[in-house]
Amino acid sequence: MSELSGKHIVLGLSGGIACYKSAELCRALVKEGATVQVVMTEAAERFITPVTMQALSNRPVYGSQWDTRPANNMAHINLSREADAIVIAPCSADFMARLAQGRADELLSLLCLARPLGSVPLLLAPAMNREMWSHPATRRNLALVERDGGVLLGVGTGDQACGETGDGRMLEPPELLDEIIAAFQPKVLAGRTVLVTAGPTFEGMDPIRGITNHSSGKMGFAVARAAREAGAEVTLVAGPVALPTPRGVRRIDVLSGLQMLAACEDLAPRADIFVATAAVADWRPAQASAQKIKKDGSGEPPVLRFIENPDILLTLAQGERARSGALFCVGFAAESHDLLAHAQAKRARKGVPLLVGNIGPAAFGRDDNQLLLVDERGARELPRASKLALARQLVAEIASRIPA
Numbered sequence: 203m204s205e206l207s208g209k210h211i212v213l214g215l216s217g218g219i220a221c222y223k224s225a226e227l228c229r230a231l232v233k234e235g236a237t238v239q240v241v242m243t244e245a246a247e248r249f250i251t252p253v254t255m256q257a258l259s260n261r262p263v264y265g266s267q268w269d270t271r272p273a274n275n276m277a278h279i280n281l282s283r284e285a286d287a288i289v290i291a292p293c294s295a296d297f298m299a300r301l302a303q304g305r306a307d308e309l310l311s312l313l314c315l316a317r318p319l320g321s322v323p324l325l326l327a328p329a330m331n332r333e334m335w336s337h338p339a340t341r342r343n344l345a346l347v348e349r350d351g352g353v354l355l356g357v358g359t360g361d362q363a364c365g366e367t368g369d370g371r372m373l374e375p376p377e378l379l380d381e382i383i384a385a386f387q388p389k390v391l392a393g394r395t396v397l398v399t400a401g402p403t404f405e406g407m408d409p410i411r412g413i414t415n416h417s418s419g420k421m422g423f424a425v426a427r428a429a430r431e432a433g434a435e436v437t438l439v440a441g442p443v444a445l446p447t448p449r450g451v452r453r454i455d456v457l458s459g460l461q462m463l464a465a466c467e468d469l470a471p472r473a474d475i476f477v478a479t480a481a482v483a484d485w486r487p488a489q490a491s492a493q494k495i496k497k498d499g500s501g502e503p504p505v506l507r508f509i510e511n512p513d514i515l516l517t518l519a520q521g522e523r524a525r526s527g528a529l530f531c532v533g534f535a536a537e538s539h540d541l542l543a544h545a546q547a548k549r550a551r552k553g554v555p556l557l558v559g560n561i562g563p564a565a566f567g568r569d570d571n572q573l574l575l576v577d578e579r580g581a582r583e584l585p586r587a588s589k590l591a592l593a594r595q596l597v598a599e600i601a602s603r604i605p606a
């Protein structure tokens with residue numbers, strides 16, 4: 203996947219020990235398809251050399267507004283006009299203060315001031331000691347920079363180079379990469395709250411065993427990521443899966459269908475959108491044994507009785523909030539054949555405005571998929587693509603259907 207192909211990113215380094223992480227970030231951006239133009243302040247060059255950054259970005263590094271290489275001698279104009287985004291990583295406390303004041307006495311501040319406000323986002327990855335980060339001056343400066351359109355990519359918490367522990371570390375390169383990719387996504391769900399279920403459920407029959415299914419959770423995790431990229435506040439209720447939590451998404455792990463229902467009923471009153479991708483087990487053992495069910499030597503298998511699990515999607519779709527139009531519910535259907543007919547029937551049965559059909563065997567565990575969107579107007583196919591690409595298209599479809 204090349205999430206950033208065609209994007210030109212100015213990567214600005216100000217002075218801080220986190221500069222060593224910027225080398226890896228530069229490499230990650232290039233691997234993701236971006237072209238990267240590195241600009242370093244004098245202080246940054248004390249921590250890491252332009253040689254390293256040139257080798258990784260495959261472009262000469264800029265460091266001075268007096269650089270005579272540009273024919274027009276206006277590096278700050280050229281660099282800020284070419285960029286699809288300017289990323290300052292690390293953004294030191296001093297550099298934040300410069301941005302807040304609109305200083306222009308060295309190249310990096312100068313090009314930030316010269317950036318076209320409406321078309322080139324300024325993304326900040328601060329890195330500083332925890333006392334510096336929490337100092338009222340830094341809080342004030344950050345607030346000013348954000349008011350002027352700067353976007354905070356976040357800071358990490360933990361051990362700091364100075365030996366102290368707290369907020370203010372620079373985010374790790376993979377986290378920054380995800381944030382930068384997210385920054386390019388349209389914020390079609392800004393201010394919305396989204397609830398997603400994902401993965402299988404596990405219905406225990408005794409403390410050791412249970413029944414479950416092959417759902418990998420990948421589609422649901424992609425939906426959660428895409429919704430968060432689109433600006434929503436996202437909670438993901440996940441069955442047992444081995445997937446990393448998408449950045450910025452709140453995750454609640456559950457095992458059984460009953461636990462998943464309880465979590466969803468708890469969260470639904472605050473949600474605007476509910477996307478049910480989970481493969482909830484239809485049946486659970488009527489009685490889970492408190493102790494392991496042992497062989498009794500007779501050769502006779504134990505007889506298990508099952509009862510039906512509650513339908514989470516149906517429960518929420520029939521709730522007051524969905525019926526009043528405040529909660530937009532989206533269902534999924536995994537079928538093996540006659541996708542359109544089954545998806546239409548399922549949409550009607552569940553009473554949801556949008557149902558997403560897919561062919562189960564061609565979707566389970568894979569990184570790509572193919573979807574069929576069914577609503578009251580008809581059906582629309584989303585051709586085979588990565589689950590993340592499809593999730594972004596689905597998010598756009600949902601956004602276009604909910605009231606403003």
Ligand code: CTP
Binds near residue numbers: 481511513536
């Ligand atoms: N779903 C749910 N809770 C359940 C069962 C299903 O929330 N107990 C949701 C799924 O997350 C999905 C949709 O309902 O969004 C799938 O519908 P479902 O009735 O599970 O489909 P199938 O079981 O495949 O139905 P059928 O056996 O009729 O094909």
